[in-house]
Each structure stands twice: as structure tokens, then as C-alpha cells.
Amino acid sequence: MNLKDLYINFFKKRGHKEIPSAPVVPENNPSVLFNTAGMQPLIPYLMGKPHPYGARLVNAQKCIRTNDLEEIGNTTHHTFFEMLGNWSLGDYFKEESISYSYEFLTKTLNIPREKLAVTVFTGNEEIPRDEVSAVAWRKMGIPDERIAYLGVEDNFWIAGDSGPCGTDTEIFYWKSNEDAPKLFDSEDNRWVEIWNNVFMEFYKSSDGNIKELEKKNVDTGMGYERVVAILEGKDDNYQSSVWNNIIKKMEDITNLSYDGHEKEMRIIADHIRTATFILGDYSGIKPANTDQGYILRRLIRRAIRHSRALNINQDNDWEKEIAKIIINQYSKYYQELEVNKETILSELAKEKARFSKTLEKGLKEFDKLINNLNNSLNKEISGKSAFKLYDTYGFPIELTEEIAFEKGFTVDTRGFKQMYKEHQEKSREGAIGKFKGGLAGDTEIETRLHTATHLLNAALKAVVDKNIHQRGSNITPERLRFDFNSDRKITKEELIKVEELVNKWIKESLDVEIIQMTKEKALKTGMECVFIDKYPDIVQVYKINDISSELCGGPHVKNTKEIGTFKIIKEEASSAGIRRIKATII
Numbered sequence: 097m098n099l100k101d102l103y104i105n106f107f108k109k110r111g112h113k114e115i116p117s118a119p120v121v122p123e124n125n126p127s128v129l130f131n132t133a134g135m136q137p138l139i140p141y142l143m144g145k146p147h148p149y150g151a152r153l154v155n156a157q158k159c160i161r162t163n164d165l166e167e168i169g170n171t172t173h174h175t176f177f178e179m180l181g182n183w184s185l186g187d188y189f190k191e192e193s194i195s196y197s198y199e200f201l202t203k204t205l206n207i208p209r210e211k212l213a214v215t216v217f218t219g220n221e222e223i224p225r226d227e228v229s230a231v232a233w234r235k236m237g238i239p240d241e242r243i244a245y246l247g248v249e250d251n252f253w254i255a256g257d258s259g260p261c262g263t264d265t266e267i268f269y270w271k272s273n274e275d276a277p278k279l280f281d282s283e284d285n286r287w288v289e290i291w292n293n294v295f296m297e298f299y300k301s302s303d304g305n306i307k308e309l310e311k312k313n314v315d316t317g318m319g320y321e322r323v324v325a326i327l328e329g330k331d332d333n334y335q336s337s338v339w340n341n342i343i344k345k346m347e348d349i350t351n352l353s354y355d356g357h358e359k360e361m362r363i364i365a366d367h368i369r370t371a372t373f374i375l376g377d378y379s380g381i382k383p384a385n386t387d388q389g390y391i392l393r394r395l396i397r398r399a400i401r402h403s404r405a406l407n408i409n410q411d412n413d414w415e416k417e418i419a420k421i422i423i424n425q426y427s428k429y430y431q432e433l434e435v436n437k438e439t440i441l442s443e444l445a446k447e448k449a450r451f452s453k454t455l456e457k458g459l460k461e462f463d464k465l466i467n468n469l470n471n472s473l474n475k476e477i478s479g480k481s482a483f484k485l486y487d488t489y490g491f492p493i494e495l496t497e498e499i500a501f502e503k504g505f506t507v508d509t510r511g512f513k514q515m516y517k518e519h520q521e522k523s524r525e526g527a528i529g530k531f532k533g534g535l536a537g538d539t540e541i542e543t544r545l546h547t548a549t550h551l552l553n554a555a556l557k558a559v560v561d562k563n564i565h566q567r568g569s570n571i572t573p574e575r576l577r578f579d580f581n582s583d584r585k586i587t588k589e590e591l592i593k594v595e596e597l598v599n600k601w602i603k604e605s606l607d608v609e610i611i612q613m614t615k616e617k618a619l620k621t622g623m624e625c626v627f628i629d630k631y632p633d634i635v636q637v638y639k640i641n642d643i644s645s646e647l648c649g650g651p652h653v654k655n656t657k658e659i660g661t662f663k664i665i666k667e668e669a670s671s672a673g674i675r676r677i678k679a680t681i682i
């Protein structure tokens with residue numbers, strides 16, 4: 097029996113009712129495009145509304161997360177995944193939840209206790225240390241050295257910035273063949289998180305206030321693809337049984353082996369699988385230029401572009417062949433895929449036909465642009481060119497950015513958005529900001545992230561090296577991404593200091609001033625700027641005290657206190673000599 101069946105049966109036997117997966121598009125939650133966790137469709141019930149199936153629930157929920165599309169291609173990221181979860185809506189709480197998890201892992205899955213470790217909440221001014229969970233784990237036989245107490249970043253869970261929330265206990269599995277060390281170190285990446293048990297007893301409102309919920313709930317989540325790979329001993333998720341058939345099909349289609357073509361095959365497999373689930377959903381999403389339809393379009397077009405690298409003949413129905421394997425594999429659990437099979441196959445083919453018509457010409461146009469830029473100092477594709485690629489050749493802006501990045505260029509996405517806006521106004525089509533999560537307008541959150549980017553730049557100079565400069569920047573409503581020169585990794589201690597410094601500046605409520613000056617003067621004063629030659633003679637400088645002065649088109653917040661709490665998500669290499677930080681505000 098596979099993990100999904102084992103999980104669901106285990107909890108059914110313990111009084112839980114199996115609920116069907118909700119559609120991928122949330123029914124009553126316009127703040128997110130897709131469900132990103134099993135608990136999302138259950139929010140009203142976690143808030144106290146009685147659930148028609150009772151107080152103990154279990155399911156596998158279809159989840160989609162597309163905010164970091166560029167991560168797809170590595171061994172562990174997927175845009176679609178299934179989340180196994182069990183819930184108690186005011187029924188059992190910490191002890192029983194921990195005991196169920198322990199029993200499932202050690203008895204049903206036969207994982208030896210020696211390979212398990214856990215984290216629990218260490219406590220802060222508002223919420224006490226979670227000794228109840230620690231005691232419950234000890235009772236199960238988990239020794240003290242395998243229980244780590246961590247803070248809010250690790251052991252407090254909330255979806256987004258408001259809603260039901262609470263402390264959690266995370267369960268880790270030792271995936272290496274070597275014996276697990278006695279002392280658990282959650283930073284050692286041979287310990288991998290496999291299950292998250294959240295004890296939802298609070299509600300956080302958007303003004304940051306926390307109050308107790310009517311009932312104490314449990315919300316647990318286990319990422320299916322991830323845990324299957326771990327249990328099968330695979331470091332590469334795509335080599336687990338979840339993906340075997342899909343990858344095999346890709347090998348057949350291309351006559352190539354997965355070895356040596358991993359990245360392209362992963363991207364295509366992942367994106368076609370997600371597209372299949374979106375098209376197969378009851379919410380009836382089709383490729384479009386807005387909202388979920390835009391994400392779907394991007395996924396399919398990105399898969400098509402990568403299929404060219406594998407020399408897949410576009411006249412073959414490769415996309416349908418892959419989708420058929422996926423439908424076949426999953427329709428036992430998600431009958432909607434079988435019901436909507438014809439729609440899935442025909443929409444995939446239609447979108448391929450639409451894009452294939454212009455892709456070739458668009459890539460030629462791209463090469464022309466790059467050749468022209470190669471002769472200039474400016475390494476940025478203009479907003480106007482990016483708009484032409486979008487409007488005439490159907491290149492989603494993110495695809496243009498990705499291709500540009502591969503060739504060592506950046507894209508003026510703000511200029512693109514401006515052109516897009518003008519075009520929208522001209523053709524009187526819909527309001528700006530329609531592109532939630534896609535071509536988002538300059539929403540409030542983006543403005544806040546934009547100012548946070550300036551502070552991050554300044555903090556990196558102050559903490560790490562004054563010679564650090566921006567090499568690229570990209571902002572979505574979910575996060576900022578900042579590329580900068582550095583020939584070494586930024587240490588964890590430095591990242592903590594950078595984060596603290598940015599938050600200190602935010603707390604100091606500093607005004608953000610706009611100053612106009614000549615380009616020459618800006619150059620002389622050593623103003624932070626990326627490509628000086630593209631700016632007009634009179635430039636605009638955004639100045640925050642003596643902390644930061646950057647030539648910039650804006651928009652920015654008026655005062656740093658509007659930003660919120662700044663949080664670094666990750667630091668990684670971007671390309672040779674360039675590091676990348678992703679951060680968000682909460």
C-alpha cells in the first residue's frame with residue numbers, strides 16, 4: 097500500500113472522516129490564487145464553524161505554490177504537491193496528535209525511533225515555551241537530545257500574515273545511511289522535516305493582534321512527494337515512484353536519458369503535471385492573461401520553451417502524452433481528472449499551438465535585442481522591448497526575464513509594467529492590478545518590498561562589505577529578490593545581523609525623501625545606481641536618512657514604519673560572483 101492510503105486509513109481507523117480535496121482554487125478566499133496548504137479550505141472550521149463531517153478530519157489536498165517558479169528544476173521543488181493532513185477541530189490536542197504521529201511513523205511506516213527528532217516552540221513574551229509537546233515526545237521515547245526548542249521563525253505557523261495560527265512541533269527524519277548523531281542539529285541537512293503538527297489556538301488579525309480561538313485545533317501537514325522520496329531513499333524527488341512513470345514517458349518521447357537532462361525533464365514534468373491539475377480542476381481555469389489563467393499559461397509556455405532544449409518535435413503530441421500518464425496515475429484519487437480529460441488534453445494542445453506559432457520568431461527577436469545590447473554598456477532589456485515580446489510574441493514577462501538572465505541580462509520590469517498599464521488604459525480593458533500574482537501592479541505590498549530592498553542593500557554594505565552593489569532585483573507580491581556582487585557566501589550570523597539592522601531602521605520610523613538632482617551630481621556623490629546611462633538628465637533619488645541614497649523611479653513608502661517586519665527567506669549563489677537574497681515582509 098502506498099503512503100497516501102496508509103496515512104488516510106490510519107486516521108480513518110482513529111475516528112477521522114476522509115474529506116475530498118478542495119479544488120485548487122480557493123472557493124472563498126480571494127487573497128490567494130491557489131490553495132497552498134491543506135488547512136486553507138478549512139479556515140472557517142478552524143475559526144469555530146462546525147464541519148459537516150465532524151471534528152476529526154483527514155485528507156490529501158491538492159496544493160499549488162508558484163511564487164518561486166525559478167526554483168523548479170532542482171531536486172526538491174514542485175509547483176503542485178499533495179499535502180497529507182489530519183485535523184482536530186476542538187477535539188484532541190497536543191498529546192494525542194503527537195502520539196498519533198509517532199505511532200504512524202514508527203508502527204505503520206516502521207521508521208526506527210533512532211531516526212527521528214523534533215522541534216518545539218521555545219517561548220517568547222507572548223506565548224510560553226511548549227513544554228506540553230516536549231513532555232509528550234519524551235513519553236513516546238524521544239530523548240532530550242533529540243528535542244530542539246526553536247523560536248517563532250521555526251515553530252510558529254500561520255498562512256500569510258493573518259488568520260488562525262499557533263505554535264507547532266516539526267518532525268525530522270535522518271535520511272543518511274550513517275548512524276544518526278545522538279544530538280539533533282536542525283541545521284544539519286541530513287535531518288529533513290517530514291511532518292508539521294500545528295496547534296492552532298490563536299487568531300492573528302492583520303494589525304498584529306493575537307487572540308485565542310474558541311477551540312483548540314490541530315492542523316498537521318505532510319508533503320507527499322517529499323516524504324515518498326525520503327522513504328524510498330532518493331535524494332532526487334523526481335526519481336521516486338511518484339515521478340517514475342512521468343520521467344519514463346519523457347525519456348521515451350525524447351529518446352534521451354534522464355541522466356544528463358535532469359533539469360529540463362524536471363521542469364517539463366513538473367509544469368505539465370501542475371497544468372493538468374489546474375485544467376482538470378472543477379474551477380474551470382483556462383490559459384489567460386490574468387490571475388490563475390495567467391499562471392497556467394506561464395507554466396505551459398515555460399514547459400514548451402524547455403522542451404526545445406530536448407529537441408522535442410513540436411508536431412508530436414508530447415504534452416498530451418505526458419498528461420495522459422498523469423491522468424492515469426492520479427484519477428483513482430482525483431476523479432475530476434478523468435471527467436475533464438478531454439478539456440485537459442485539448443487546452444494543453446491549444447496553448448501549445450498558440451505559443452509555438454510565435455515562439456520561434458520571438459526568440460529571433462530576442463537574439464537581435466541581445467546583439468544590440470552586447471554593443472552597449474547597458475545590460476538591461478528595455479520595458480518597451482519586453483512589452484513587444486509579450487504583446488507580439490506571447491512571452492510572459494517572467495519568461496523574458498528567465499531567458500535574459502540565462503544570457504547575463506536583466507529586464508526593466510517596471511518599464512514593462514508601465515507600458516502594460518498604458519496599453520490597458522488605451523484598450524480600456526479591465527483595471528490594473530488584475531494580475532494578482534502575475535503581472536501585479538505596483539500594489540502596496542510591492543511598494544513596501546521596494547523600500548525594503550533599498551534598506552537591504554544598505555544593510556549588506558554596513559554588515560558585510562561596503563563594496564556590495566545591486567546586480568539585479570525583482571519584486572513579486574510574495575517576496576523581494578536581490579542580486580549583488582560577492583565572491584563568498586554570506587554567513588548565517590551576517591544574515592541575522594542584516595535582518596536585525598533592516599528591522600531596526602524600520603522601527604526607527606524614518607522618512608523616505610525624494611530629491612531631484614542632475615545626473616552628474618548624482619554620479620559625483622557616488623549615488624547607488626544600477627545603469628546610469630539609461631537615466632534622464634535630471635534624476636530622482638530616494639533618500640532614507642544617511643542610511644541609503646539610491647537613484648530610483650520608485651514608488652516607495654513615505655516612512656519606513658509602513659514596511660512591516662522584514663524577514664530573509666534564503667541566501668544562495670545566483671551566478672559566478674553574484675549572490676542572491678530572497679526576503680519578505682510579514
Ligand code: SER
Nearest residue numbers: 133135292315316317
Ligand atoms: N498548515 C501546516 C503546513 O502547511 C500544517 O499542515 O505546514
